[in-house]
Amino acid sequence: MSTSKPAGPNAAAATDKSEKKPHISDTPITWSNWYQHVNWMNVYFIGFLPLAGVVATIWTPLRFYTFCWSIFYYFCTGLGITAGYHRLWAHKSYSASFPLELFLALCGGGAVEGSIRWWSRDHRAHHRYTDTNKDPYSVRKGLLYSHLGWMVMKQNPKRIGRTDITDLNENSIVVWQHRHYVWVALGMGIIFPSVVAGLLWDDWVGGLVYAGICRIFFVQQATFCVNSLAHWLGDQPFDDRNSPRDHVVTALVTLGEGYHNFHHEFPSDYRNAIQWWQYDPTKWFIWTMKQLGLAHNLKQFRSNEIEKGRVQQLQKKLDQTRAKLDWGTPLEQLPVMEWDDYVEQAKAGRALIAVAGVVHDLSGFINDHPGGRALILSGVGKDATGMFNGGVYNHSNAAHNLLSTLRVGVIRGGMEVEIWKRAHSSDGTLKDGTV
Amino acid sequence: MSTSKPAGPNAAAATDKSEKKPHISDTPITWSNWYQHVNWMNVYFIGFLPLAGVVATIWTPLRFYTFCWSIFYYFCTGLGITAGYHRLWAHKSYSASFPLELFLALCGGGAVEGSIRWWSRDHRAHHRYTDTNKDPYSVRKGLLYSHLGWMVMKQNPKRIGRTDITDLNENSIVVWQHRHYVWVALGMGIIFPSVVAGLLWDDWVGGLVYAGICRIFFVQQATFCVNSLAHWLGDQPFDDRNSPRDHVVTALVTLGEGYHNFHHEFPSDYRNAIQWWQYDPTKWFIWTMKQLGLAHNLKQFRSNEIEKGRVQQLQKKLDQTRAKLDWGTPLEQLPVMEWDDYVEQAKAGRALIAVAGVVHDLSGFINDHPGGRALILSGVGKDATGMFNGGVYNHSNAAHNLLSTLRVGVIRGGMEVEIWKRAHSSDGTLKDGTV
Ligand code: HEM
Ligand code: HEM
Ligand SMILES: [Fe+2]
Ligand SMILES: [Fe+2]
Ligand SMILES: [Fe+2]
Ligand SMILES: [Fe+2]
Numbered sequence: 014m015s016t017s018k019p020a021g022p023n024a025a026a027a028t029d030k031s032e033k034k035p036h037i038s039d040t041p042i043t044w045s046n047w048y049q050h051v052n053w054m055n056v057y058f059i060g061f062l063p064l065a066g067v068v069a070t071i072w073t074p075l076r077f078y079t080f081c082w083s084i085f086y087y088f089c090t091g092l093g094i095t096a097g098y099h100r101l102w103a104h105k106s107y108s109a110s111f112p113l114e115l116f117l118a119l120c121g122g123g124a125v126e127g128s129i130r131w132w133s134r135d136h137r138a139h140h141r142y143t144d145t146n147k148d149p150y151s152v153r154k155g156l157l158y159s160h161l162g163w164m165v166m167k168q169n170p171k172r173i174g175r176t177d178i179t180d181l182n183e184n185s186i187v188v189w190q191h192r193h194y195v196w197v198a199l200g201m202g203i204i205f206p207s208v209v210a211g212l213l214w215d216d217w218v219g220g221l222v223y224a225g226i227c228r229i230f231f232v233q234q235a236t237f238c239v240n241s242l243a244h245w246l247g248d249q250p251f252d253d254r255n256s257p258r259d260h261v262v263t264a265l266v267t268l269g270e271g272y273h274n275f276h277h278e279f280p281s282d283y284r285n286a287i288q289w290w291q292y293d294p295t296k297w298f299i300w301t302m303k304q305l306g307l308a309h310n311l312k313q314f315r316s317n318e319i320e321k322g323r324v325q326q327l328q329k330k331l332d333q334t335r336a337k338l339d340w341g342t343p344l345e346q347l348p349v350m351e352w353d354d355y356v357e358q359a360k361a362g363r364a365l366i367a368v369a370g371v372v373h374d375l376s377g378f379i380n381d382h383p384g385g386r387a388l389i390l391s392g393v394g395k396d397a398t399g400m401f402n403g404g405v406y407n408h409s410n411a412a413h414n415l416l417s418t419l420r421v422g423v424i425r426g427g428m429e430v431e432i433w434k435r436a437h438s439s440d441g442t443l444k445d446g447t448v
Numbered sequence: 449m450s451t452s453k454p455a456g457p458n459a460a461a462a463t464d465k466s467e468k469k470p471h472i473s474d475t476p477i478t479w480s481n482w483y484q485h486v487n488w489m490n491v492y493f494i495g496f497l498p499l500a501g502v503v504a505t506i507w508t509p510l511r512f513y514t515f516c517w518s519i520f521y522y523f524c525t526g527l528g529i530t531a532g533y534h535r536l537w538a539h540k541s542y543s544a545s546f547p548l549e550l551f552l553a554l555c556g557g558g559a560v561e562g563s564i565r566w567w568s569r570d571h572r573a574h575h576r577y578t579d580t581n582k583d584p585y586s587v588r589k590g591l592l593y594s595h596l597g598w599m600v601m602k603q604n605p606k607r608i609g610r611t612d613i614t615d616l617n618e619n620s621i622v623v624w625q626h627r628h629y630v631w632v633a634l635g636m637g638i639i640f641p642s643v644v645a646g647l648l649w650d651d652w653v654g655g656l657v658y659a660g661i662c663r664i665f666f667v668q669q670a671t672f673c674v675n676s677l678a679h680w681l682g683d684q685p686f687d688d689r690n691s692p693r694d695h696v697v698t699a700l701v702t703l704g705e706g707y708h709n710f711h712h713e714f715p716s717d718y719r720n721a722i723q724w725w726q727y728d729p730t731k732w733f734i735w736t737m738k739q740l741g742l743a744h745n746l747k748q749f750r751s752n753e754i755e756k757g758r759v760q761q762l763q764k765k766l767d768q769t770r771a772k773l774d775w776g777t778p779l780e781q782l783p784v785m786e787w788d789d790y791v792e793q794a795k796a797g798r799a800l801i802a803v804a805g806v807v808h809d810l811s812g813f814i815n816d817h818p819g820g821r822a823l824i825l826s827g828v829g830k831d832a833t834g835m836f837n838g839g840v841y842n843h844s845n846a847a848h849n850l851l852s853t854l855r856v857g858v859i860r861g862g863m864e865v866e867i868w869k870r871a872h873s874s875d876g877t878l879k880d881g882t883v
Contacts, residue, residue: 141841177820252845278846282820312816314846317774321849324770330788331766335759339752381747383539383716385612406576409711410687411749414756 064225093121269293359394501661528556558636704728794829
């Protein structure tokens, strides 16, 4: 219909408009516009600022208390992202009471990775459109892109897949944190860690440099690994159609978010690691909060569903391996032989042996037979089904496998059929001997 | 036939004879006959003598040269058993030149575990009748029995399965070693190690106690582990119908014979470990002999056959796991529903959803839906096949699995069939609407 319609003034206007203002990310990068492609605010927050902190360490002595505080606050802000931003808000894998939500919203803000609302919207799009063009940090665009590039370079917000965040828009803490995000980030990321170190052991500068800026750098790089490393390194025990992977190294770096193949398959499970011996401190934290009455409704997929995924993936791998192996000519592709022909050829010196109605050519194997030359020869030209299957020796599964690769024909009727032989010998032609 | 025949004099005589002289092992052990049950010669060679040597170490200083010589000679005599007795003579997994055969026959004799002929006959019976009563060292009779008991207690030689050892009887080295076994064992087991230490660094007693007797003790216990530990500890990657198992600990103890599940499945392969990183010094020794021109015709199963065994065993395990899981009611056991009934019930408030012609009951899942309550409700009472399969969201394999556990019925015709509905509504009865 629309093809027959001539392009009216409206159509022209629409085209004009999009030609006038293409989003910067849809134009090629040139020497004259490259700086417009860069998201300078992000470069500042994840590049310059952390690097400045690292440089400042040269002049800033590291005190033991400050060191401990930095590590501790690293875990707090890390959990703000993993237990808060990720498992609570993006995936609703459990419910948190007000104090816990506040703690996570503040600490998560201190990691300086954007507001809950912004982070969760992108993350939901990442799950819903994994590995496609609508995935904000698709690893298909390169490991570095999924780690940092997607923040450093400007993106067309329209390209990112749409997701439903009505639940977040109704959450007062989320809305408050989003609205005052700059203050939360500044306060919790820089000022608070410095004030703690300053008031308690009078190390204002150390608190700023180590527990503030350097710690931000480490938390950021660690959590970015979930988008890069977790889609690149490790196994795929549940599904290999998409890029997410499980690896203990990623888990160690990311407070337990490294079992990412599981996570993409079961996103609303509050766990990422399901085995007790796997490293998932975020899970342990949520579980502890539950014991303290601060978290409830921890969601878990039934282990039945989880094991089904594992079994199917193993089956897929097994079928791939199986298809590459030689299982012998399929029976239906083998020529049909008369029993008498089989016996005759065997007598004429061909090392043929019939087992379960199938003729096998043993030349080349007789001398290698683990049971000896004599025993195997005793079956040549006969029906060796019984001998092979326990009459003389109950052959292993491996022997059965090997036998099937030596198939050369099937015997008409499966074995010596007296009435066919009689019909055959009496007039020299072949008749169907239905009695 | 034979049941109607009266017991004649011959039958009586036969019974008499067997009643007169039952083999000692077929009589119960009592306080008065227990010493007759014991094979005292074996108790001497694998019990008293080695123990005496261990006790003698208390008064015998261990010199460094003697220590090194004991270790070295331990490997020589161990290889005599593994590369010689086992892989060369019992399994014919390669051919050896005269000097190598002589070396292995002498060193193997120095392990004091019986002659090649006796050892190989039992070992062939062990492979042919594994785990049955005809297996001379069946692990089914207990771990200790398979380790030592079968030698310590007298056995009825008639019970042990018959095997073909014509090849061994034709081998002059084997026959010679068997005939002069006591001298070979004494000479190579005790005298030779003492003479070496005595002549070269004047430690006759140390050579006797350490390189002789104690070394015998260790070699014996290590190789006995192939019959006990290798049938008891580890995995079964190739076949789990019998007891043999693969374990690296057994391999470490037995110069590489610990990949015993593989070995029982592929006994004429000169390797026991097929991966280069697995510990199989016996394989390395044989391979080196080949490079030196002393061994040839090293037999190997095709990797195709080996991988087939592995795939089948994995499949078996997988099928067992799969059978334990809930895959939902099979389609053919579900009740058939009319499309209109489905719609009606959904309107009446039952949370039913039709996907691919199957009706699912979502009550209890709606609130857990990772995609939210609203989206899932939008499919209730409709044909949600498209929505579920990518129309709105392309659900994961896990979601498909979960869905199948929620099945409650199949829709007649698979979906809304207009002609049936018309037939239904026009006269109130159901007609087959063939146009
Ligand atoms: C029909 C006559 C045959 C007889 C009487 C016979 C007999 C035996 C015996 C007694 C053994 C045990 C050797 C031992 O462990 O000491 C053996 C092993 C073996 N035979 Fe045969 N055999 C026959 C045919 C075949 C054929 C046609 C094949 C070809 C695939 C075959 C493959 C094997 C293999 C691979 C073994 C090693 C042990 C195992 O995997 O079970 N045999 N055979
Ligand atoms: C027919 C209407 C349905 C719609 C429109 C719908 C939509 C969605 C959407 C958009 C998501 C992605 C959530 C995100 O990652 O942000 C999702 C996830 C999911 N949905 Fe549905 N859904 C429907 C029905 C169902 C049903 C009947 C089941 C029952 C098995 C189900 C199970 C799941 C599961 C397990 C997930 C988690 C992600 C995955 O495993 O793919 N959905 N759904
Ligand atoms: Fe991901
Ligand atoms: Fe996620
Ligand atoms: Fe064995
Ligand atoms: Fe063996």
